[in-house]
Amino acid sequence: MSRRGEPARHARVTPSATLRYAVDVRPLDRLTTIRTKLGVLVLASVTVSSILVWAGRSYNGRWYMTFPVAILLSLLVTQVLARGMTSPLREMTAAARAMSAGDYSIRVRTTSRDEVGQLGHAFNAMAADLAQLAEAQRAIVANVSHELRTPIAALRAQLENMVDGVTEPDEEALEAALAQTERLTRLVTYLLDLSRLEAGAAGLHLQRVRLRDVVEEVVAAAAHAARASGRTVEWVVDVPEDLDATLDTERIHQVLLNLLSNASRHSPEGGTVRVVGRGGQHGGVVLDVVDDGPGIPQHERDRIFERFERGTGAPNAAGRSTGGTGLGLAIARWAAGLHGGSLAAIDPGERDGATLRLTLPDQPPTP
Template identity: 30%
Template sequence: MKIFPKFFLSYWLSFCAVTLLIFAVGTYTFERDLFRFVTRIETAQLQTFASEIEYYYAEVQTWDFLKENPRMADLILRQRRSFDENLIILPNVINENRRFRFSFNTNRDIERPGRLYLLDESLDVVIGDKSVMNQMLASEEIDKVLKERFILSAINHEGKQVGTLALLISERLYEAIDLAFARSNNQTLRFSAIAGLLFAAIISLVLTMNMTGPIRKLARGTRSLISGEFKTRVSINNKDELGKLSRDFNILAKTLDKNSESQKQWLADISHELRTPIAILKSELEAIDDGIREFDKETLQSLTHEVKRINNLVNDLYELTLADLGAMKYQMREMDIGSCLEDVVDSYRDRLESSEIELSKSIHSVSNFLGDSYRLEQLFSNLIENTLRYTDSPGKLNVQLIEEKNNIFITFSDSAPSVETEVIEKIFDRFFREELSRSREKGGAGLGLAICHEIVEAHSGQISASLSDLGGLSIQISLPRGDS
């Protein structure tokens, strides 16, 4: 199943569960509250009825007449009462012209047979179904039955309770008006539930579209990246995790685009760097083959120079490739980095003098440094070669090594020419050369400093460049001491 229907069903079923729960709770509470409301009405009616019965008792001072005249009792039970009609006229033996008005606020049939009972002071049944009452009393005491199953209203005369009206609490609704009201409310609840489910479906659809829209954009963007379209970007303005994911996606796409461009530039630079010495070799060999140039020592030296240039370029490329693959081997051992630097600098002393470059150094011995002596010699050699290749004669080179706390700082500073400030951060990029001053004519493919950068990083250090006080370039190296 696709993610869209999964999200939609998840949202909709959640809303449905909440809606149905509200419907069930609403139905239950309505029926409960309706029963309570009906009970309050019947309680009020019962109290009014008790007051009217008290008038009758006040006339005769006994319940015997009702006990001996069940038809009169039945008339009292069955006749409906209201404020303005249905008068019960007691017999002449009581008072020929005496009328008792039984007043009720509604036409509720609380006198339904089996529900209303008139009990005397001894709690004997005067009016009501004695068989039903006796059946209820067979298993429980009368006080418990009356309290739990009846609405009671005392009949008092001259400060003394002479009887009790008891209305059996109904377990369901009888009155047509109550039933109609309950049906109407249930219909409203059902309609509201159906409308709620439809509304939930709409809300679920909107939420699902809002949720899956960014996901679909990311999916399309991912497919574009797979097909090599690295300039693809996604625009998602959410401030949630999807928005963060889209920003990460754009960063990834930008990085892939940059790497793709770098790879293309890398291949172009390699082709360009190899083309020049190969072209020279080709022209030299063709000249020899055509007899234009003699194959003498000078020609051999020229050919050897170009072969060495190609060999150096291939070796540098190989070193950088190993670094990229993480396959460049490092043998980390305790060593004296100061002595290592001193030896490398001294090995270049003659070449520096022949190039009229004045050497000055301040190197302190730092033992117990954890590093690869071979790679560090390569690092220092590349930096001195860089000075020999680009520094004008006469020139200067100053080499310093100092130790501060747990760090070792090494600086190579040479004299003019320098590089432009705008491009100084790019000198560690592969194949980079500042065209105005440090150009191909002075040799090199722009890989030496890139290799230096890889070696320093492998030793957990940092390398940077700045303008030298001597007028040229200053290379600063910071290495952690790395005591064992």
């Protein structure tokens, strides 16, 4: 993907565009304003016509015969200079038509230093952003289709087996079907949150709460989910009793539940997941979720917060797939950002495992 303000790597330059660049003379590109260019254009036209009229009068005395020639040459000079001035505008018109048809690869030649050149740079930046957005939308559609197809196919196969009598509708089969249904529900919830993120339509319902109460509630939910999946994990809450915070409990519950679920899935059997809280240096609170899993490689500590990114490390301590959607951490970071805080994977130091740090300010910004 191209960075903002830079031409995309796949920007297309056609042979006709190359030929046009070759014959498109732009002698006034070094001038920094359109007013200066117009002044130079008028001066050049008047100078050419004046020289020709003066030459005709000096050499044969018939200035009126050279007058039409002077006018034609002045128009020619004006045409050459004006064409170079308006070339970026014509290129932007052609590029806009191509973009309306879905082609975001065309870029405008921006050698001019005046207002038109600045417009050309802005146009190229816009085209690069639109190309990146279109690519991201295609990736989201492809990833969502893949994520939905997997649990739907598994659920359909289980139900067909029960209908056909291949599998008895016993407790184990029903629990497997329920797990796929819960995965679908989780994915749809994430997608709804993602749509709110894109639309900027999410708000906060802030209240002053005791942080330990919120953490203990989320830990209880995560412990129940771990037991339901047959995992044995020890949970430790190390949050001061008197630590208060202003936050949206529903959003922070969503963030912490995602962090604790990930920590539980990646911890070894019988491992420990710790939630450590303290006050921030400049007010606010800091919460660390620490596990005993394989850890997060340094080069992936930012990538794991991207949409549909699961990382390339081991799936979990047992070597099994975690069944994640790759959306939870992206939405968790977004929810932390709504509070004016941050969510990051930090260096665990000498110990093994991963540490994810949630930082929240004392007074979140008003949405």
